Amino acid sequence: SQTIHQWPATLVQPVGSPLSLECTVEGTSNPNLYWYRQAAGRGLQLLFYSVGIGQISSEVPQNLSASRPQDRQFILSSKKLLLSDSGFYLCAWLREDRGLTEAFFGQGTRLTVV
Amino acid sequence: QKEVEQDPGPLSVPEGAIVSLNCTYSNSAFQYFMWYRQYSRKGPELLMYTYSSGNKEDGRFTAQVDKSSKYISLFIRDSQPSDSATYLCAMSAGNYGQNFVFGPGTRLSVLP
Secondary structure: OOEEEEEOOEEEEOOOOOEEEEEEEEOOOOOEEEEEEEEOOOEEEEEEEEEEOOEEEEOOOOOOEEEEEEOOEEEEEEOOOOHHHOEEEEEEEEEEEOOEEEEEEOOOEEEEEO | OOOEEEOOOOEEEEOOOOEEEEEEEOOOOOOEEEEEEEOOOOOOEEEEEEEOOEEEEEOOEEEEEEOOOOEEEEEEOOOOHHHOEEEEEEEEOOOOHHHEEEOOOEEEEEEO
16 A cells, blocks of 8 residues: 655754755655645645656745655755745645546644744 | 635534535636545545535535535534544546645534
8 A cells, every 4th residue: 555654743943944854655656746835724735746756846936945856755845944934744645546636645744933 | 716715614513413514616627526634733634525516425424516606515414523623625627736726624623
C-alpha cells in the first residue's frame, strides 16, 4: 500500500531563518506530488506540484521554493522565513483513477514563525 | 467570487443529530465531487466521492450533487462525537493538479 511521510510535525522558527520540509512516498513510482498550505478559513492553497524528478511548477509567487531531488522525495524550502509563512503545510500525492483524482496527504507540518 | 465556497462554521450539534454540510462552486467543468475529513493536526482523508449529479450513500453518510445549482451536500445521520472534525469539499474537472480544488472546510463538533 502507498504511504506518505512528512516531517517534522511541528516547527517553530525565527523570522529570517531557513526552512526545509521533507516529504517521501512509499509504495508507488513516479508519483505526482504536491505541497499545500492550509490557513484557517481559506482552505488548501496549492503551492507547488511536481510530475517528476527536477520538475517543479509553482502556483503562487512567494517566499518559498520546492525541489524534487528523487522520484519519491519532495522538499519545501525557504531561504528566509517571514511571519506570513506561518501555517499548516501538507504534502500530498494525487492519484488519478478513471478520471477521479484522489489525494493522499501526509500528516502535515505546523510551522510557526516568530 | 471564490471558486469553491463553504461555510467555515464552527458547527456544533448534539450527538444523534443529522448534520448537513454544503459547498457551492462556480466552475461548471467540475465533474468529480469529494468530501475529505480532517481531524485536528492531521492531514485530510477521503471520505466519499461522487461523479456528476446524484446521491451516494455510505453507512451514515450521504453525498448529494446538484450540478444545475452548482451545490453539493454531505449529510451525516446519527452523528457521533467521533465525527467531530473539519470537513472539506473538493472538486475536480477530471484531470490532475491545478484543477483539483478544495473548499475552506467546515469545522464540526458533535457534543456528547
